[in-house]
Amino acid sequence: KANRAFHPDDSIFEIGGRKIGGKDIAIIAGPCSVESEEQIVGIAEAVKASGATFLRGGAYKPRTSPYAFQGLEAEGLELLKIARAKTGLPIVTEIMDPATLDQFVEDVDIIQVGARNMQNFSLLKQLGQTKKPILLKRGLSATIEEWIMSAEYIMAGGNEQVIFCERGIRTFENYTRNTLDLSAIPAIRKLSHLPIIIDPSHATGLRYMVEPMCAAAVAAGADGLIIEVHNNPEKALCDGPQSVTPEGFSHIISKVAKYAAVE
Ligand code: PEP
Numbered sequence: 654k655a656n657r658a659f660h661p662d663d664s665i666f667e668i669g670g671r672k673i674g675g676k677d678i679a680i681i682a683g684p685c686s687v688e689s690e691e692q693i694v695g696i697a698e699a700v701k702a703s704g705a706t707f708l709r710g711g712a713y714k715p716r717t718s719p720y721a722f723q724g725l726e727a728e729g730l731e732l733l734k735i736a737r738a739k740t741g742l743p744i745v746t747e748i749m750d751p752a753t754l755d756q757f758v759e760d761v762d763i764i765q766v767g768a769r770n771m772q773n774f775s776l777l778k779q780l781g782q783t784k785k786p787i788l789l790k791r792g793l794s795a796t797i798e799e800w801i802m803s804a805e806y807i808m809a810g811g812n813e814q815v816i817f818c819e820r821g822i823r824t825f826e827n828y829t830r831n832t833l834d835l836s837a838i839p840a841i842r843k844l845s846h847l848p849i850i851i852d853p854s855h856a857t858g859l860r861y862m863v864e865p866m867c868a869a870a871v872a873a874g875a876d877g878l879i880i881e882v883h884n885n886p887e888k889a890l891c892d893g894p895q896s897v898t899p900e901g902f903s904h905i906i907s908k909v910a911k912y913a914a915v916e
């Protein structure tokens with residue numbers, strides 16, 4: 654169902670009055686984690702003013718250490734809803750546990766499947782039973798073929814609104830957090846009609862690389878970007894070193910449009 658051969662035209666999804674796929678570049682921005690009402694509403698207002706089309710923010714966080722901040726969980730979802738009500742930005746947030754599925758279907762505009770759950774097949778099957786758009790991150794060491802098969806797990810259940818997100822893969826290189834596989838953009842565009850967006854924040858782990866990787870992604874034909882933005886990156890509870898400030902975000906957005914790929 655994801656295969657371009659049976660669906661030659663690009664899929665375009667309309668979500669909360671915004672489009673993903675087609676000629677517009679979707680801009681999803683916000684903090685790694687929702688930390689407080691003031692934080693999420695402030696960031697949402699700032700990124701909206703600079704051109705973001707969706708708000709991101711983790712409520713349930715997949716942290717490497719169980720002793721690290723795990724997210725505000727249900728309260729985080731409530732705060733995202735407040736930020737959406739104040740700005741009109743549709744919300745994107747990660748699901749970890751099928752036990753929260755009904756809540757996510759009710760509250761969230763795009764449900765994110767994190768890299769660590771890309772092959773959680775029972776979760777994918779349950780998402781396939783919903784009608785919600787799914788942002789499917791590439792697994793830490795997943796091949797393009799495995800990633801597309803995970804999209805098929807969702808689509809096989811009848812939910813065809815899947816958006817791929819390349820967020821860097823594991824390689825021998827450890828200067829960057831991961832290695833951004835820009836070649837995933839033309840590969841997915843050739844193999845599938847589904848949109849593909851790029852996460853330069855998790856791909857590099859380094860704030861100064863976010864702008865050049867956004868430019869490269871857009872030039873290579875990405876359908877969108879998902880960028881971590883924090884009002885005070887030094888104090889962020891998660892992923893501060895890769896988070897840009899609202900001012901930095903505004904600068905990036907003013908620059909990237911001119912790199913857009915010519916068809
Ligand atoms: C995230 O987007 O907050 C996240 C945890 O990303 P990933 O699953 O790509 O590591």
Ligand code: MN
Nearest residue numbers: 685881891892
């Ligand atoms: Mn993060």
